[in-house]
Each structure stands twice: as C-alpha cells, then as structure tokens.
Amino acid sequence: MNALLEDLKARGLVAQTTADEELHEHLSSGCQTLYCGFDPTADSLHIGSLVPLLTLKRFQDAGHKPLALVGGATGLIGDPSFKAAERKLNTDDVVENWVNKIRTQVSAFIEFGDKENSAEVVNNLDWISKMDAISFLRDVGKHFSVNAMIQKESVKQRIDREGAGISFTEFSYMLLQSYDYAALNKMNGCSLQIGGSDQWGNITGGIDLTRRMNQEKVFGLTLPLVTKADGTKFGKTESGTIWLDATKTSPYAFYQFWITTLDADVYKFLRYFTFLSVEEIEAIEAKDKEIKGRPEGQAILAREVTRIVHGEEGLASSERITEALFSGDLSALSESDLAQLAQDGLPTTEVVESEKSLVELLTSCELAKSNKMAREFIKNGAVSINGEKASDSEMVLQKSDALFGKYTVIKRGKRLFNLYIWK
RNA sequence: GGAGGGGUUCCCGAGUGGCCAAAGGGAGCAGAUUGUAAAUCUGCCGCGAAAGCUUCGGUGGUUCGAAUCCACCCCCCUCCA
Known part of the structure; x- marks a missing residue:
C-alpha cells in the first residue's frame, strides 16, 4: 500500500484510478513523474483548478516529480468534455498571453530547482505545433476509433442531444491531449496523469495511445468534481468566479468565499484544499460538533487556503478587514x-x-x-x-x-x- | 447541394398579431430568523422617480399594433445526397 495514495483516498481526493493495485506499487517504487494539464481559457485560473494544483504538490511532497502542463496548443482548440456547447475560438495572441499568465500562476504551487523531484512547467504547443497534419492523422489518428470516441460520456450530450453538436475541431481535442501524454512519457518518462473527473475520457485515451505508440504502461488518476451540499455550483458568487489572481479576486474576497462555506461542506473542503492531516481535520470536526453555535471549520479553511494562495500577507490583510467589518463597531475604528x-x-x-x-x-x-x-x-x-x-x-x-x-x-x-x- | 427543425430576458423553457417586460422552474439578491451557516417564511429579480424607454439571432418590411407575419442574412441541429 502506498501512503500517499492512501492519504489521497482518505481525503476523498480519488475519483477513479486505472490499475489501482499496480499504481500503488508504481508509486512506492521511487520517484515517478506525473503531470496535470491546465488549459488557458482565461487570463487566470480559478478555484476549480485548486484541487489539481494542490494534488500536484501532494505528490511532490511525497517525492514525485510534477509536471504542470500549460495547454498552449489545446487551449487553441477547446476541450469539449462535458461542455454543453461549442466554444468560441480564441486568437493565438490572446491564448499566448493567457499561457504566460497561467504559467506564472501554476509555478507558485510547486517547487522548482535541481532536485530529482523538482517541478517543471511544459507547454504542449512546443511539440504539437511541430507536428504536421499528415503525421497527426497517420501516427496519432490511426490509433483512435471514432466508434469508441463517440461512446465517451464526456461528449455524449453533444452527440445525442437535440440542438447540440460538436465540431471536428473540438472532437479532435482528445487526440491532442492523448498525444501529450505519449509525448511526455517519451520525453520525460511521465507515467501518471492526474486531472478532474471530467478528464477521465481524455486520460484513458492518453494511456491507450502511450501503450500503442511507446509500448509503455502508464497510469491515470482523477480527482473528484467539487460539489456543494446544496447542489449549487462551486466557485461562483454574486460577483462571479473566484479567481486565483489577486487582481481579479482580492485576497479579502477570496477569504470571504471560504468563510461562507456550508457546514455540510467544510470538513470535506478542509480535506481537499488544505495540507492539514486527516487526523487534524477530524479533530476539528469533532470539536465543532461538541460546541453548538458557530463552528471553527470555516475560519480554519479560509485561513489555510488564503495562506496557500495569497501568502501570509494576503491572509493578514484579509483577516484585518474581516475583523474590522464583522466583529467590531465600525465607528470605533481609528483613522489609521x-x-x-x-x-x-x-x-x-x-x-x-x-x-x-x-x-x-x-x-x-x-x-x-x-x-x-x-x-x-x-x-x-x-x-x-x-x-x-x-x-x-x-x-x-x-x-x-x-x-x-x-x-x-x-x-x-x-x-x-x-x-x-x-x- | 436538397428537405425539415430551431435560435426568447443569467440558465432551462413557455409564448404564434394586441390582454407580453414576456408563463413556469432553476440560479441569484434582499428582509425576518441565525453563526457573515442550513432549513423555513416574505419580497425583488430589463432601465427609468414617473411618463415612458430598450429587449425575444441580425437587417429591412407588412400592420394602427410583431417575440409572434414576410424577405434576405448569420448561426445551430436532424435526415438525405
């Protein structure tokens, strides 16, 4: 049994894995390279990307080497997975600009250096743009069966549903992401891909392609989709998406987002979004259950996550504002x-x-x-x-x-x- | 290329000439209650103080009057080739 994998499971962070037992062995046999992709669909990532980002760090802390893939190429195409409608294509320079911003953002979550397990950021534009159409169709496309592709749950609603549809462009997305995996396996020896549970289809596609192109057995692990107990969408507020970029969502607004977490979700989110151990979180939960009235979980969650994303300073300023506005008498505030x-x-x-x-x-x-x-x-x-x-x-x-x-x-x-x- | 179906306010979705700023649901917001929760109840949910104005893919047109009819255009779906 691999300790990391056990911890991830205890946190509820494992939605699906391929070859579970072998994956345990694989992760227990030294430093492995894994990757997770982040497509540039805006000039910043939002909290939806937080679970995979933190999971990369968890792997790194356990001695594995994380690669953060920024989708300079796939971002130009658009992932259709579980999307209800075709998306608008963005121009090259817009995507390039976003790639640069996201590269910086992603880099803050993992450690770089010259250790065996130091992180790297890669961009799939580097290899995908080198490929010509003929090689793509012959070397990659030949390994995919359209019959199988249209069976994938991730594109089903686009194919089955009246009024929807999918362009060849988006339909091809899976081939590109699959090729990424094969390419990273070849270049970096990457043997595990992680991603949100909506990425299962793309990940298994990559595993199959890697086996066919490189004759290598590689693994996949998906993270759960973050849901809220009341059924509303996670990560949105009245003022919109909660971004990781401090200029788009202030540390204070970010902190406030976590403070308002539902009781029914808070311990789950502590497991997902903080590095507190499962035991510590269970202790918090037990303590909150004893006292009636306001639980402590939300405050701890807000503090931990704000610190991870915005650092000690961002946290301190968020707490100062919160303290002043919510627990004090406004007229008692001094000019300073x-x-x-x-x-x-x-x-x-x-x-x-x-x-x-x-x-x-x-x-x-x-x-x-x-x-x-x-x-x-x-x-x-x-x-x-x-x-x-x-x-x-x-x-x-x-x-x-x-x-x-x-x-x-x-x-x-x-x-x-x-x-x-x-x- | 041919035939058919469709594009409605944040989302889903009703609406086929006036009674439509447009049913219903969801989401959201506010008040009460509370813990900056949940649940519940109440109210709001295009803009404007009001008169009124702007909105139902786009542009024109018919009509006293159009989301609703006509023409052309754009986009999507289904089937045929």
Whole structure:
C-alpha cells in the first residue's frame, strides 16, 4: 500500500484510478513523474483548478516529480468534455498571453530547482505545433476509433442531444491531449496523469495511445468534481468566479468565499484544499460538533487556503478587514484603521463631490447595479452607513459627515462592504 | 447541394398579431430568523422617480399594433445526397 495514495483516498481526493493495485506499487517504487494539464481559457485560473494544483504538490511532497502542463496548443482548440456547447475560438495572441499568465500562476504551487523531484512547467504547443497534419492523422489518428470516441460520456450530450453538436475541431481535442501524454512519457518518462473527473475520457485515451505508440504502461488518476451540499455550483458568487489572481479576486474576497462555506461542506473542503492531516481535520470536526453555535471549520479553511494562495500577507490583510467589518463597531475604528482597510484591499471608491446621494454612492460601485436596485435595497433595510441603518432612499450624504471628514463605510446586505473616500 | 427543425430576458423553457417586460422552474439578491451557516417564511429579480424607454439571432418590411407575419442574412441541429 502506498501512503500517499492512501492519504489521497482518505481525503476523498480519488475519483477513479486505472490499475489501482499496480499504481500503488508504481508509486512506492521511487520517484515517478506525473503531470496535470491546465488549459488557458482565461487570463487566470480559478478555484476549480485548486484541487489539481494542490494534488500536484501532494505528490511532490511525497517525492514525485510534477509536471504542470500549460495547454498552449489545446487551449487553441477547446476541450469539449462535458461542455454543453461549442466554444468560441480564441486568437493565438490572446491564448499566448493567457499561457504566460497561467504559467506564472501554476509555478507558485510547486517547487522548482535541481532536485530529482523538482517541478517543471511544459507547454504542449512546443511539440504539437511541430507536428504536421499528415503525421497527426497517420501516427496519432490511426490509433483512435471514432466508434469508441463517440461512446465517451464526456461528449455524449453533444452527440445525442437535440440542438447540440460538436465540431471536428473540438472532437479532435482528445487526440491532442492523448498525444501529450505519449509525448511526455517519451520525453520525460511521465507515467501518471492526474486531472478532474471530467478528464477521465481524455486520460484513458492518453494511456491507450502511450501503450500503442511507446509500448509503455502508464497510469491515470482523477480527482473528484467539487460539489456543494446544496447542489449549487462551486466557485461562483454574486460577483462571479473566484479567481486565483489577486487582481481579479482580492485576497479579502477570496477569504470571504471560504468563510461562507456550508457546514455540510467544510470538513470535506478542509480535506481537499488544505495540507492539514486527516487526523487534524477530524479533530476539528469533532470539536465543532461538541460546541453548538458557530463552528471553527470555516475560519480554519479560509485561513489555510488564503495562506496557500495569497501568502501570509494576503491572509493578514484579509483577516484585518474581516475583523474590522464583522466583529467590531465600525465607528470605533481609528483613522489609521480605515486607511489600512483601503490598503488591505477592501473595495474602495473615491468620491470627488462634496455631497452625493446615497443611491448614487451605491451605484458608483458594486453594491448596486442600478438606481432601482439601490432604492430597493434601502427600502428593504439592507443598507447601512458607518454601521447605522439607512431608511431614506432619497438621502444625501455630505463630505462633512464622513468619518474623519474622509471615510464612509457602506454595507449592503449581510456581508458586502464598500469604503468611500471623499477627496 | 436538397428537405425539415430551431435560435426568447443569467440558465432551462413557455409564448404564434394586441390582454407580453414576456408563463413556469432553476440560479441569484434582499428582509425576518441565525453563526457573515442550513432549513423555513416574505419580497425583488430589463432601465427609468414617473411618463415612458430598450429587449425575444441580425437587417429591412407588412400592420394602427410583431417575440409572434414576410424577405434576405448569420448561426445551430436532424435526415438525405
């Protein structure tokens, strides 16, 4: 039995594996090379990629060599797996730009150097772009049966479902990803591919192709799709996707995302997203069960994950804001506390006028999408100014009323804040 | 290339000339309750203070009036070649 694999299973991180017993042996017989692909579909990865990224690190910590593959080539094609509709193609330079950003991002999660198990980042454009159409069709395509490909669950809905469809471009995606595996096996001796459970079809395709092209037996392991107990989609909030890039989702917003994790999910997420041991997590859970009232799991989860993604500083600033906004009296904050909040990344809006209506203040930032919504929020009693509930929808705020003649903190709903700085 | 079916507000999906800013569901948001949970209940859910304005793939047209009819175009699906 391999300890790493046992730990992954205990964490619920193993959805499927190929040749389970042999994989145990394989991982127990020294440093193995594994890879996981990340396709550039935006200028940043989001928390959906966190599980595979952390899993690469788990393998590295156990002595294996992780390769992070950035899909410079596959990103130009688009993975159809479990996607309801054909996707728009992005241009070369857009994808290239994204590749560079994601390469940097991915690199933060694994360790580089000159050790046997030091990580590497590879780009499949390096080998796929060298291949010509004839070789692709003869050397790769010949190994695939269309009959088998259309049976794959990952493209079924696109083939069976009335109104959907799949282009040859996207249908070919599986061949490219499969070829990646064979190529990495040949070049780097890579013998394990990991990925989300939606990648099962692509991974097994790669395993088959590697056997046929290189006569090598390689393995696959998929990670579970992260789901929430209430059935809603993981990783989205009102303000959209939770990105790993601090300029797209602030460390504070990131921290808040984890704080609001459902009780029913929090211990599972601790297993998935932190490096705390399974025993430690079980102890937290047991303790939370004893005390009634607010559990500690969410805070620990938020702290651990924010630290992993945004470092100690990002965590510290997130905690400062959270502390100030949620457990204190806003009017008790000092001028320097308020300045610090702005510094820490609390959403901030500058006000140049010397007076402005509450409705306008709300719509000038993310707090309200339209005047109508702003009035609705005020009417419902959802808005408070410096901790005081606002009830007059036609209210006008003066600069002179601001805290220290400069700051106004407006809250909408239970947990959305904006700091206004009067100039 | 031929024949047929389809593109509706975030998603699914109803709507075939006025009663349609457009049923229903989901998601989302807000209030009460609470723990910055869950469950439940209530309200909101195109813009506008209102008059009204903009929206049902695109562009034109018919009509007093169009998401609904016509023409052309774009995109998707199915079958045939």
